[in-house]
Amino acid sequence: MRIPKLSDLNNKHILALIGNVVISVFSVLTMSLLLRTMTKVDVGVWFFFLSIYNLSDALRNGFLSTGTIKFYAGTQPLRGNEVLGSVWFLALSASLGLMFLNLCVMPFIGMIQNPEIVLVIKWFGVTVLSSVTFNITFWILVADEDYLTILWMRLINSGSMILALLVMNYLKKSSLENLLIINFFTNCLTSLACIAFGYSRFKTIFKRSRECMIELAHFGKFSLATSLSSNLLGSVNTFIITPILGPAALAVYNVPNKLMEIVEVLLRTFVGTGMSAMATAYNSDNMYHLTFVTKKYAGMLTLLFIPLAIGAFFFADFAIWLLAGDKYAGTEAANIFRIFMLMAILYPIDRFNGVTLDIIHKPQINFYKVIIMLVVNVVAISTGVYLLKNVYGAALAAPFSLVAGLAFGYYHLKKHLDGYSFRGIIATGYVELQLFARQMMLKFGPADKRA
Incomplete structure (x- = not known):
């Protein structure tokens, strides 16, 4: 049997597969740590928060991710900068809009008895904002077919998450609040890495144009609707199981989902x-x-x-x-x-x-x-x-x-x-x-x- 060489892996399809496998392994390891160190109720609440966050992420990604790849890939530098600048402006506007809505609800948090809803209100806005840079960078790298860099950025995000969870467990500080803090800071760390290494192309925001933003918005209508509906399809179980059977039952249901x-x-x-x-x-x-x-x-x-x-x-x-x-x-x-x-x-x-x-x-x-x-x-x-x-x-x-x-x-x-x-x-x-x-x-x- 011939031993595979590294050159055999120098293929975008192989790198994409490796990236998906590595991230899935990290995801399973993260879930395994949470299931072993936290109560069923806390894990269920965490799943509930992720469902709400993923819906907002679907709003942003569904509206812009496909359009970014379609209009940016293979373009001349001038056109490419215009597209990326317009994407940056629209993505930031959407993220800040969601954060503003979150802040509008904050004054009423004391009137809400449901702990899951309280948790979402406290952490939703900042979590959405912390991930916007990484998301846009990911779209750019996919358009550039730079799957190796995508792998490294994902390793920073998921690897730092697991490391922080291990430290939290070692210090006997496992809690839902600490988990949300870790999630926020690992997102910030990944976004900073994207900016520091120049992958985010943030400066192109000054090259945006109204015409390009309208073009992106028009294209994103159906992809947004499909993305939101698909995400809601995956999240609707959470919204039905949690109020009827409780967060512990949701945790049991989501274990096979993770597999x-x-x-x-x-x-x-x-x-x-x-x-x-x-x-x-x-x-x-x-x-x-x-x-x-x-x-x-x-x-x-x-x-x-x-x-x-x-x-x-x-x-x-x-x-x-x-x-x-x-x-x-x-x-x-x-x-x-x-x-x-x-x-x-x-x-x-x-x-x-x-x-x-x-x-x-x-x-x-x-x-x-x-x-x-x-x-x-x-x-x-x-x-x-x-x-x-x-x-x-x-x-x-x-x-x-x-x-x-x-x-x-x-x-x-x-x-x-x-x-x-x-x-x-x-x-x-x-x-x-x-x-x-x-x-x-x-x-x-x-x-x-x-x-």
């Missing part, structure tokens, strides 16, 4: 590498190749997820124990993880349905797809939790939303892509997996003895 990072790593990597190929095919008016790429990536991932789902069925209890310790052993978490992994078999087709709709300039259909999933999710989970009075109600209701979105997206893609079918997806994925396996055997197989 689903395994699936998300593969999805993000394949979607990231597949989008450029699909866009190139569409811009070249080669719909045959676009359909092929869609079927290839969706099919390969679907087949890869089948053995993962089977493995999860047998090792779910061990996986939950490994992540969260004895505290969550014997809870509903393991069975919920089994349900999620069975659902994951359909994730690739659903995800690529949405991406392909965007590529062929049908973002409004993708938006409608997400809205349908959101409505079905709210109704199904509310009904499930109300009837069963436990987190199984939420887990068993989740497949209804997935199937509704997948069917809607598939129906509309069939009208625009010749030869697009479930059978074609699986067949193409199977052939491509075989070809990929042969390529890997040739590349990393026994070294040529004649060399």
Whole structure:
């Protein structure tokens, strides 16, 4: 077996995969530390805060991230500076606007009895502002395809977070308040690093133009709507489970959710590498190749997820124990993880349905797809939790939303892509997996003895 060289990793797709894997590992380690050192109630409140923050982040990212990459990538320096300056101005305006709304609610904090809401009001605004520089820098680096720098910046952010959590635990100072302080300062540290190394391009804010800001805002309408709806789709469980079953039940529900990072790593990597190929095919008016790429990536991932789902069925209890310790052993978490992994078999087709709709300039259909999933999710989970009075109600209701979105997206893609079918997806994925396996055997197989 030939030992892989560093030059084998000098590829943007490999670096993107490594970056996603590393960040997911850090995320799992962080979650494991929190689950082992904090109470279920505190962990549940932390999840509630993250859900609110992630919604605001979706507002900012959905409005500007895709537009930044689309209008900045490959442009001349003058145009590039104009785009980045306009992005900076819009992102800061949005962040300061959210912080202003937060400050308006501050005087009424004493009248609020719900501790989760009080925590959000106290920390929401400053957390949003602390992350804006890192977010914009990330968009710029993605447009520049500088995945190595992205990896380093993420390592600074996640690595400092874990280090601070370890120190907090060692000093016996584990608390929700200290966790929020750590989160704020690690965001600030990463943002300062982005500015210090010149990656943020903050000075371009003086090169902004009104015309460019209008252009970015017009483009961001549908991507914002889809992003917000998608994020709300992921957060709605929090808003239903917390008031009915309490934060401890939410903590149990989110443990298997965190393990689903395994699936998300593969999805993000394949979607990231597949989008450029699909866009190139569409811009070249080669719909045959676009359909092929869609079927290839969706099919390969679907087949890869089948053995993962089977493995999860047998090792779910061990996986939950490994992540969260004895505290969550014997809870509903393991069975919920089994349900999620069975659902994951359909994730690739659903995800690529949405991406392909965007590529062929049908973002409004993708938006409608997400809205349908959101409505079905709210109704199904509310009904499930109300009837069963436990987190199984939420887990068993989740497949209804997935199937509704997948069917809607598939129906509309069939009208625009010749030869697009479930059978074609699986067949193409199977052939491509075989070809990929042969390529890997040739590349990393026994070294040529004649060399």
